[in-house]
Structures are given as structure tokens and as C-alpha cells.
Amino acid sequence: MVAVVELTEGPGTSAVYARAALGLLRRGGGTTLPDVELVRRGVTVDRSHLARYDRVCGLRLTDALPATYPHILAFPLAMRLMSAADFPLPMIGLVHVANRITVRRAIDAGSRLDLAVRAVDLRDHPRGRQFDMVATASVDGAEVWRGVSTYLRISSASTTKGDRPAGPAPDQADGAVWRLPARIGTDYAAVSGDRNPIHTSRLGARLFGFPRPIAHGMWTKARCLAALEGRLPEAYSVEVAFKQPILLPSTVRFTSSPSDTGWEFRVDSKRPHLTGTIA
Numbered sequence: 001m002v003a004v005v006e007l008t009e010g011p012g013t014s015a016v017y018a019r020a021a022l023g024l025l026r027r028g029g030g031t032t033l034p035d036v037e038l039v040r041r042g043v044t045v046d047r048s049h050l051a052r053y054d055r056v057c058g059l060r061l062t063d064a065l066p067a068t069y070p071h072i073l074a075f076p077l078a079m080r081l082m083s084a085a086d087f088p089l090p091m092i093g094l095v096h097v098a099n100r101i102t103v104r105r106a107i108d109a110g111s112r113l114d115l116a117v118r119a120v121d122l123r124d125h126p127r128g129r130q131f132d133m134v135a136t137a138s139v140d141g142a143e144v145w146r147g148v149s150t151y152l153r154i155s156s157a158s159t160t161k162g163d164r165p166a167g168p169a170p171d172q173a174d175g176a177v178w179r180l181p182a183r184i185g186t187d188y189a190a191v192s193g194d195r196n197p198i199h200t201s202r203l204g205a206r207l208f209g210f211p212r213p214i215a216h217g218m219w220t221k222a223r224c225l226a227a228l229e230g231r232l233p234e235a236y237s238v239e240v241a242f243k244q245p246i247l248l249p250s251t252v253r254f255t256s257s258p259s260d261t262g263w264e265f266r267v268d269s270k271r272p273h274l275t276g277t278i279a
Helices: 013-023 047-057 069-082 183-194 204-207 217-228
Strands: 003-007 036-043 095-103 113-126 128-139 142-154 175-180 236-243 250-258 263-268 272-278
Touching: 003 013, 047 069, 047 183, 047 217, 069 113, 069 128, 069 142, 069 183, 095 217, 183 217, 217 236, 217 250, 217 263, 217 272
Parallel strands: 003 036
Antiparallel strands: 036 113, 095 142, 095 236, 113 128, 128 142, 175 250, 236 272, 250 263, 263 272
């Protein structure tokens, strides 16, 4: 039986990161995810915040929420769940490896959203252990949006090699070169609440094996959808796999091409950074 915990206000992400840092001191290694769903009802959108988010991600300013924006609203709930004492894996060090979003209909920025977040399907992976964080947004009792984020905890015993270099872009693909400044990490952290130091601090990035800060995966996904604005229907699913991280600053290439079900797209440089499909 899932225990439903209703919150009357959103948890502060700074406090959650502090608690997560303390969580690194515990051994973890549990075998089950907490059977709990965190819920926050009647969430409204701050239009000035939405405008800042759109600008950081290169999205148009409209009254319809971008597909990735409800992820931002639900993220503090996910952080609270992952930083809890009974969560089997330490939150800091988790790698966001995939994300799937389903938009069931356009969501007006004036809607009152009921958000729910739950962790499911803890399972083995060749490089460690992974699980899915499922978030939903509902309006008047009807689900209008669902996001599934897959997180991986890499084991120190893992010997799996990284992704191979990307092959040549498809002949029919549309392409664009993006020059990403270092501030992308801090700008996105400010609007998303995801202040993981691997995105905002050279020292923090080095602690986790990166020579300099890396771009947020969900910023990259949002930027890809911005490049496809005007060509997407009101209802669709968009799934991405996060490959090699994008070091900041950096220059990358975005390519997209039509498919039988919608679109295929990717971001790469010498190696693949993100691959995605839209249906």
C-alpha cells in the first residue's frame, strides 16, 4: 500500500542539498525504495519565473507550459524523496541517464496543478543500480503530464566503458551549431533549483571527475525542444538518453530529422551527448 504524503509548500532545494551531503556519510545499499508518494496540490505558475526559464532554455514566451517545465515544478519533491534517510542510494552522485515526458494536452500557465512524485523499479545495471522517478501533473483530477527520470548510481566496481564516438549525421538531418557559454550551468541552476555543484562549480565538478562544470541534461533537452518549436503537436511523448556530459563552455551540434512517428534528434561534438525521439 503506497503511503501518500501531502505537502502544503515546496521544500527548499538548498536545504535538501545540505541533507543530501550528509547522506553521503551513510552507507546506503538498501534493497527497496520507500513505498511513498509525495503530493502537492494547487501549484500555480509564477509567470515571471516561467519567462526566465524560457529565456535560459531558448524557448518562446507563450501561455502554454513547455514540456519540460512541469519537471522543474516537481523537482523539489523528487529531491526531498531522494534525500530521505530511508532512500537506498545517496542522492549526490546519482547520474541522470534518461528522461521520458508525455504531454497529454497543452497546459495553460494559469492552470492549478496537482503534482505527485514516486520512485519505482530499483534494479541492477551493468554499471551499478538504477531506478525511475515518476512525476505527474494533473488538472481537475485528469493527468495532463507525466515525466519519468531514470537515475543511475555507478558502482566503484563497474568496468563498463563509455559511449562510442557518434557516427556521421543523417543526410536529411537539419543541423545547427550551439556555442554554450560557461554561465549556462549557473543560469539554469538559478531557474531550476538544481544546484548540484557539478553544474555550477569547477571544484564541485572535479570532485566527481569532470575537469570543469557540465551542462544540466534537462537544460539540453529543453534546448532541443526549443529548436523544434512550431513543429510539435499539442500532445506527444519525447524521450532522451543522456550520453557523454557537455563540458562548459563548449561548442556542440544539434541535428534533427523526421521519422515515421515524429522526430529524431541528437546533440553531439566529437562524442554523442544526447539522443532523442518524439512521437
